[in-house]
Amino acid sequence: MRPFDYFEPATLPEAVSLLERFDGRASILAGGTDLLVEIKERIRLPDHVINIKKVPGLDYLSYDPVDGLKIGSLATLHEVETSPVVIEKYAGLYQAARELGSIQVRNRATVAGNICRASPSADTLPPLIADNATIHTFGPDGERSIPMEKFFTGPGKTVLLDGEILTRINVPSPPPNTGKVYLKLGRRAAMELATVGVAVTLTLDGNECRSVRIVLGAVAPTPMRATDAEDILIGKAISENAIEEASQAAKDQCRPISDVRGSADYRREMVRVLTGRALRMSIEAANEGNSPFDISTDQTVD
C-alpha cells in the first residue's frame, strides 16, 4: 500500500483541525472498505489518513418517534441490517444494507462512508433520500444540516466542504400507512454493485396516495428523484393505470450511461419495470403495515 501518516484524533475538533492542516491531502477512515481499496488501486492518494473511530459519540444507532432514526457516522451496515427498528420502520434501508457487499464488508463499512463515497450506484442512498433523510456535519465553521437529496453533486462528489465531517444521518419517523421498498438489480445475487436501484417510500390515505418519493440509483451521476413519476401519483387514487404511467415517467426522466453492468437502454427499461414493482410492493406494505419482503413480487393491485 502507498505510504501515509496515520492519526487517531480523540475529538471532532481535533479531527477537523487535522483535515484543515493537511489541506486536501488527508482522507477520513471510518469503515475503510472503500478507502483502503481506493488507496491500493491508487484512485486516492492521501498523504495522511485520519481514523475517526476513537472519536466518542459517533458510534450509535437510535430511534425515537419524534426525532426518528439517528445513524451516527460510525454505525456499520451490519448494525443497520440487524436493527429491529430499521427492519420494522425503514424497510428500504434494511433491504439496501442487507444487499451491500458481503457480511465481512458490512461488519466494517459504515452508512456514512457509503454516503461520503457518493457512488452513483451506492445502495443506501436511494432509500435514505426516499425517506427524506438529513445529513449533519461538523466543520471549521461549526455544524450544518443538509437535506440528503441536495448532498450529491456528481460521481464521488458532495457538498462537503474542506475540513467538514459527516457526523450523523437523521431519518424521519414514517407516518402510519407507509410502505417502503428498495429493489436492487444486479448480475448476481451477492457481492454486486447495482445495475439499477429503485427506492420507494409511499404513504396512503385510504386508497389515495398521500405522498410518495421515488429515488433511482445507478442511472444518473447521482441518485435522482423521479419527480415526474411522483407527480402522477400524489393526491390521486391508486390504480394500475397510474402505476404504469408513473413507471413510464421514471423511465423517461432517468439518464443512465452504458457500462460493463448494462446498456443505457436496458437500464431505462429496468427503471420502468422496477419502479412499477416497487410501487406495487410499497402499496401492499402501506395497506398491511407490514414489511414488504414477506410479499411475493408478482402481486398486482386492483
Added chain:
Amino acid sequence: MKHMVSTIINGERRELAIKPYRSLLDVLRNEAELTGSKKGCDVGDCGACTVILDGKPINSCLVLGVEVDGSEITTIEGLADHTAPGAPLHPLQESILQHGGAQCGFCTPGILMAAKALLDETPRPTDEEARFAIAGNLCRCTGYTKIVESILSISGSEGAL
C-alpha cells in the same frame, strides 16, 4: 514511523511494531508469521483473508494493522484447539475434509472462519443462512454445494462451536 500495537491473536497476546499503511492481512502473514489467512484479491472481493475480529468476520485486507490495537483476533491457526490431547481438528475442518468441501484449498481458511462466525451466532443455520453467510467467500473449485453440506452437517452438533 512504526506504531506499537497490542492485540490478542488466537488467545496469545502479541506486541507488534507496525507501519500504518500495512493491512492486517500483511501484518498477520508477515509480522505475526501466521500464513494461514490467504491473500487472494486484496480488495475485499474474495474473502480468502477472512478472520474473526472481536467476534465478527471481516476481510483482513480491508483493515489496517494499526486499527486492531486492543482487539482480539482469531485466524484459521486458532480454529482448532491445539492444546487438546491429540490436537484434533475443529469439527468444521473434519467436516470439510469428509464432504470434499476443499479442493485447491486456497479459499478454505476464509470459508472456515466465515462458517465459524455463522455457527457462533446461529448454531442451526438453514441452507439459505449458510449460503448468505459465505456469500463473501469465492471458491472456484467446488461449486459451493459441498461447502454448504460441510457446514450444515455439523451445525448444532456437539463441539461445533
